[in-house]
Amino acid sequence: MRSVNTKEAALDRENRVKDYWNREDVFRRSMSEREGNETFVFYEGPPTANGLPHAGHVLGRVIKDFIGRYKTMQGYQVLRKGGWDTHGLPVELEVEKQLGISGKQQVEEYGVEKFIEECKKSVFNYEKQWREFTESIGYWLDMDDPYVTLQNRYIESVWNILSDLHKRDLLTKGHRVTPYCPSCQTTLSSHEVAQGYEDVKDLSATAKFKVKGSENEFFLGWTTTPWTLPANVTLAVHPDLDYIKAEQNGEVYIVAEALAEKNLGEEYNVLSKHKGSEFAGTEYHAPFPFVKPERGHFVVEAGFVNAESGTGVVHIAPAYGEDDYNLVKEHNLSFFNVVDGQGRYTEDVPPFEGRFVKDCDVDIVKYLANEGLLFHKEKYEHSYPHCWRCDSPLLYYAIESWFIKTTEMKDKFLENNQQVEWHPEHIKDGRFGNFLENMVDWNIGRNRFWGTPLPIWICDSCDHQYAPNSQADLQEKAIGDIGDVELHKPYVDRVQLTCEKCNGTMNRVPEVIDVWFDSGSMPFAQQHYPFENKDQFEKQFPADVICEGIDQTRGWFYSLLAVSTLFTGKAPYKRVLSTGHILDEEGRKMSKSKGNALHPMDIVNKFGADAFRWALLADSAPWNNKRFSERVVIEAKSKVIDTLVNTHAFYTLYANIDGYEYNEKETGEKTLLDRWVLSRLNSVTVVVNEALDAYDFTKAAKALEKYIDEVSNWYIRRSRDRFWEEGMTESKKAAYHTLHEVLVQLSQLMAPYTPFLADDIYHNLTG
Numbered sequence: 001m002r003s004v005n006t007k008e009a010a011l012d013r014e015n016r017v018k019d020y021w022n023r024e025d026v027f028r029r030s031m032s033e034r035e036g037n038e039t040f041v042f043y044e045g046p047p048t049a050n051g052l053p054h055a056g057h058v059l060g061r062v063i064k065d066f067i068g069r070y071k072t073m074q075g076y077q078v079l080r081k082g083g084w085d086t087h088g089l090p091v092e093l094e095v096e097k098q099l100g101i102s103g104k105q106q107v108e109e110y111g112v113e114k115f116i117e118e119c120k121k122s123v124f125n126y127e128k129q130w131r132e133f134t135e136s137i138g139y140w141l142d143m144d145d146p147y148v149t150l151q152n153r154y155i156e157s158v159w160n161i162l163s164d165l166h167k168r169d170l171l172t173k174g175h176r177v178t179p180y181c182p183s184c185q186t187t188l189s190s191h192e193v194a195q196g197y198e199d200v201k202d203l204s205a206t207a208k209f210k211v212k213g214s215e216n217e218f219f220l221g222w223t224t225t226p227w228t229l230p231a232n233v234t235l236a237v238h239p240d241l242d243y244i245k246a247e248q249n250g251e252v253y254i255v256a257e258a259l260a261e262k263n264l265g266e267e268y269n270v271l272s273k274h275k276g277s278e279f280a281g282t283e284y285h286a287p288f289p290f291v292k293p294e295r296g297h298f299v300v301e302a303g304f305v306n307a308e309s310g311t312g313v314v315h316i317a318p319a320y321g322e323d324d325y326n327l328v329k330e331h332n333l334s335f336f337n338v339v340d341g342q343g344r345y346t347e348d349v350p351p352f353e354g355r356f357v358k359d360c361d362v363d364i365v366k367y368l369a370n371e372g373l374l375f376h377k378e379k380y381e382h383s384y385p386h387c388w389r390c391d392s393p394l395l396y397y398a399i400e401s402w403f404i405k406t407t408e409m410k411d412k413f414l415e416n417n418q419q420v421e422w423h424p425e426h427i428k429d430g431r432f433g434n435f436l437e438n439m440v441d442w443n444i445g446r447n448r449f450w451g452t453p454l455p456i457w458i459c460d461s462c463d464h465q466y467a468p469n470s471q472a473d474l475q476e477k478a479i480g481d482i483g484d485v486e487l488h489k490p491y492v493d494r495v496q497l498t499c500e501k502c503n504g505t506m507n508r509v510p511e512v513i514d515v516w517f518d519s520g521s522m523p524f525a526q527q528h529y530p531f532e533n534k535d536q537f538e539k540q541f542p543a544d545v546i547c548e549g550i551d552q553t554r555g556w557f558y559s560l561l562a563v564s565t566l567f568t569g570k571a572p573y574k575r576v577l578s579t580g581h582i583l584d585e586e587g588r589k590m591s592k593s594k595g596n597a598l599h600p601m602d603i604v605n606k607f608g609a610d611a612f613r614w615a616l617l618a619d620s621a622p623w624n625n626k627r628f629s630e631r632v633v634i635e636a637k638s639k640v641i642d643t644l645v646n647t648h649a650f651y652t653l654y655a656n657i658d659g660y661e662y663n664e665k666e667t668g669e670k671t672l673l674d675r676w677v678l679s680r681l682n683s684v685t686v687v688v689n690e691a692l693d694a695y696d697f698t699k700a701a702k703a704l705e706k707y708i709d710e711v712s713n714w715y716i717r718r719s720r721d722r723f724w725e726e727g728m729t730e731s732k733k734a735a736y737h738t739l740h741e742v743l744v745q746l747s748q749l750m751a752p753y754t755p756f757l758a759d760d761i762y763h764n765l766t767g
């Protein structure tokens, strides 16, 4: 037994233990030696390795490791396959930055093939730092054989799922008004939009739409997006709503009666009253003369108009709103879009051509004022969706895209969610349940380059669609010998298929897919299912537990549930642990720009991973947002880690002097104090195990912390004289025997929290 050097730095101790783990292959053996045992299934949510890990990543990884260790100690086999999320816009944007180019057009000029190769290279830029970070916090994870979303085998499994959905008519092309990022130039899915709401000040305007043939009669139309006014096609009124014509300052305005005062104030004369239906068909002059619809610029009826806000007369620009789009389709009116793919006005709106539309609100309002067509303007604050990636305000466009009809299986989604145990519990029917209740079809297509290609080929002659379900299927249907083609753009775009209906030539659609579908497919694709590992897949599905940050409610938690429910009808996990944010001491979000971010590696280097882990788990429940700082780690180190080190040191120092060797049967003469500390140990063990089986890390930690203090400040302090007695008395033997049992069992209880120190004690005392 080695005497403990209390001066040894935490980091040195941890490196010593880490070396031992590596030397003896302890992690791998903890899995292989339990082959045949009951499995406890854990899925690793794949991080992206093109950015550095931050403090927020630590909490999730510490809990994941905790559960793996705890369940392993209970005898389960817990496989822990690592994974990397490698596709998507973040990678593309990073590469664009490196190359000094921006936007799809410049990528195409640069060359898609070269661009893709750059993306591939940049994906693992920070892999080394991630590995070091993961090892340094003691997270046991198999990073030598990870699943990687860019591999052909992974993509092939994803294709297999998509092909199945396409066959079942759940994956189709359609027109929807879809959130779109003009800067990234791609559409977003609803779960992406949900991640990026920000409060902003915008300008609303009430414009005057002059009734054709009248001298001075105007419909008043209110809009929160003045930039859509140049694309006005129609005005909508509710047929049964009461409207008035009111005279004010020599002009006549048409508004809903209930909204008249709100818009006109108190000084106006009511000339006549009308039902909305009386205005249907009334022609008007649009405030902007640039676009002339073949069929439009007359009033139509719409059920969605109400008297709750605005004027009761709704300006309709079909390209930018779901209701607008449907209404225009219903009335067979003209459709046009005056905005290009980068969110700028096209040549159809000459005064503003080339300008980003949302930046033009003020000038649009000025233009109206100059023309005498502005009735009112107002600044207002509202929550507006921004791109979760690049922070641009999103626009809503009616575009054609590929959708997965998740709404057709909504009941199954809700049913599967009900079977999941959520921590914290309120997420089930709150944040997550609400999101499912309000689900819209999953917009899966992305008009970008670096992603899993959407595996749909369309016949040039007869429009027949086909989605191959494997590489072999692709090779079989392909024109010519394509070999083992890489399943990325542009390589896969060169593959043409023969149409099974008409023998024509089929080409692939240009889209790649939403990167969240990649990670959502991991239960299947990490095993290359169904092409390999069917048995392993069965054993590793569904997960007993997954754990990620609360921001994944609409991210990975959703995409996992969605892919699995669509593909198998089953929930992919039994239990979800959703962790809160790590905030600074004042309760602000940590961010690089605010300069209040904690660097995980700095903390580990200064205080050790054990103290860091303890501080994260013992202080408060991980579901809550956590105020965190170095101070919490320092306190954890001095109160818990150092106390335990000193207890270990005390024992080894005197036991070595006395040449004491532990023998289970030679208990000595136990005193009341011995029996007390052992009985406390047993009750603490019960409390800890019960709490941990319920994923209550904090309750278990509090019990342990109290006990560590009792052992040091009560038991040792009051037993000191016995350790110092001359010779090996029965009382001294009992004291050593007791403290040995306490330390060994305590180290096991502490192992999931502080694996380095726990292992150091355990191996030193048990050999």
Ligand SMILES: [Zn+2]
Pocket (backbone or CB within 6 Å): 181, 182, 183, 184, 185, 387, 388, 389, 390, 391, 392
């Ligand atoms: Zn963006």
Ligand SMILES: [Zn+2]
Pocket (backbone or CB within 6 Å): 459, 460, 461, 462, 463, 464, 499, 500, 501, 502, 503, 504, 505
């Ligand atoms: Zn055909």
